[in-house]
Amino acid sequence: MYSDRIQISNLTLIDSPMWFVHPIYSNTIVVQGLTILAPIHSPNTDGIDPDSCSNVRIEDNYIVSGDDCIAVKSGWDTYGIKVGIPTEHVVIRRLTCISPYSATIALGSEMSGGIRDVRAEDITAINTESGVRIKTAVGRGGYVKDIFAQNLTINTMKYVFWMTGSYGSHPDPSFDPKALPMIQNINYRYWSAENVTYSAQLDGIKGDTFRDICISDVSIGLTEKPKEVQWNCTDVSGVTSNVTPKACDALPEKEGVKCNYPTDRLPVEDLPLLKCSA
Numbered sequence: 306m307y308s309d310r311i312q313i314s315n316l317t318l319i320d321s322p323m324w325f326v327h328p329i330y331s332n333t334i335v336v337q338g339l340t341i342l343a344p345i346h347s348p349n350t351d352g353i354d355p356d357s358c359s360n361v362r363i364e365d366n367y368i369v370s371g372d373d374c375i376a377v378k379s380g381w382d383t384y385g386i387k388v389g390i391p392t393e394h395v396v397i398r399r400l401t402c403i404s405p406y407s408a409t410i411a412l413g414s415e416m417s418g419g420i421r422d423v424r425a426e427d428i429t430a431i432n433t434e435s436g437v438r439i440k441t442a443v444g445r446g447g448y449v450k451d452i453f454a455q456n457l458t459i460n461t462m463k464y465v466f467w468m469t470g471s472y473g474s475h476p477d478p479s480f481d482p483k484a485l486p487m488i489q490n491i492n493y494r495y496w497s498a499e500n501v502t503y504s505a506q507l508d509g510i511k512g513d514t515f516r517d518i519c520i521s522d523v524s525i526g527l528t529e530k531p532k533e534v535q536w537n538c539t540d541v542s543g544v545t546s547n548v549t550p551k552a553c554d555a556l557p558e559k560e561g562v563k564c565n566y567p568t569d570r571l572p573v574e575d576l577p578l579l580k581c582s583a
C-alpha cells in the first residue's frame with residue numbers, strides 16, 4: 306500500500322488463501338515473470354489485482370487459478386466512491402492463464418473509484434471461463450472506460466466476451482441505487498478462439514447502456530454442441546467488424562472498422578528491470 310516504484314519478478318507463488326499479488330494506492334508497479342499456482346477449485350485466488358493504482362505493467366506471467374488471473378479493481382460501492390482513486394494506465398502483456406471458473410482479465414467488480422486506460426495484448430487463455438469480463442452493478446458508481454485488448458488466443462472457453470451489469474455483491478445493503486457505473490469505449494481486436502460455448506453474454510444496465518463497444522477481426526470456433534444464441538446482448542451498444550459468428554443487433558457490422566489500440570507508450574513500459582543483489 307502507498308508505494309512507488311515496486312518490482313515483483315521471477316517468483317513462483319503457490320496456494321495463496323486469497324488474492325496473490327495485490328498492490329493498493331500505489332504507482333509505478335512492475336509485476337513480471339511470475340508463476341502463480343492455485344487449485345482450480347479454490348475460491349478468491351485471483352492472481353494479480355492492481356487496486357486503485359496507476360502505471361502498472363504486468364508481463365510474462367503464467368497463472369493457474371480458481372479465480373480471475375488478473376482482476377483490475379478500484380474500491381467498492383460508497384467506500385470506493387468516497388476514496389475515489391482510479392486504477393489507470395495499466396498494460397498487461399504475454400499472460401498465459403488457466404482458470405476454468407473465472408476470467409482471464411476481470412475489470413471489477415470493485416470499480417467504484419474508476420478504471421481507465423487498460424491495455425492488454427498477447428494473451429493466451431486455456432480452459433478459462435471468459436476472456437475479458439467487465440463486472441459491475443447498480444450502486445458501484447465509477448466507470449470502466451478506455452479499455453483495449455488485442456491479440457488474444459483462446460482455447461476452450463465458456464464466454465469469450467462477458468459483461469455483467471448485475472454483479473450482485475455489495476459490502477452492505479445501504480448502497481446508493483442512484484450510483485450507476487459508466488461503461489464506455491471498450492475495444493477488442495484480433496482475437497482468435499477455439500472450442501467456445503457462448504461467443505458473448507453482454508448485459509448492461511437498464512437505463513445505463515454500456516456504450517461505444519467495438520469488436521473487430523475476431524474469429525470464434527465453437528464446441529461440438531454450441532448454444533443456439535451465440536450473442537446475447539441487452540442494454541449495450543457499439544459496432545463489430547469482421548467478427549464470426551455474427552454479433553447481436555446491438556453491435557451491428559460496420560465494414561472496415563478497426564477498433565482502437567493506443568500507439569503511445571506508458572512511462573512504466575520503459576522502466577528497466579532491476580536485479581536484487583545477492
Ligand SMILES: *[C@@H]1O[C@H](CO)[C@@H](O)[C@H](O)[C@H]1NC(C)=O
Nearest residue numbers: 426427455456457494495522
Ligand atoms: C496482433 O495481431 C495483428 C494481426 O494478426 C498483428 O498485425 C500484430 O502485429 C499483433 N500485435 C502484437 C502486439 O502481437
Ligand SMILES: *[C@@H]1O[C@H](CO)[C@@H](O)[C@H](O)[C@H]1NC(C)=O
Nearest residue numbers: 460461462500501502528529
Ligand atoms: C472443448 O471444450 C469442452 C468443454 O466445453 C471440453 O470438455 C473439451 O475437452 C474441449 N475439447 C478440446 C479439444 O479442447
Ligand SMILES: *[C@@H]1O[C@H](CO)[C@@H](O)[C@H](O)[C@H]1NC(C)=O
Nearest residue numbers: 506507508532534537538539
Ligand atoms: C440471454 O440473457 C438473459 C440475461 O440477460 C437471460 O435471461 C436469457 O436466458 C439469455 N437467453 C439465452 C437464449 O441464452
Ligand SMILES: *[C@@H]1O[C@H](CO)[C@@H](O)[C@H](O)[C@H]1NC(C)=O
Nearest residue numbers: 314315337338578579580581
Ligand atoms: C529472471 O530470471 C531469468 C532467467 O533466469 C533471468 O534471465 C532474468 O535476468 C531474471 N530477471 C530478474 C529481474 O532478476
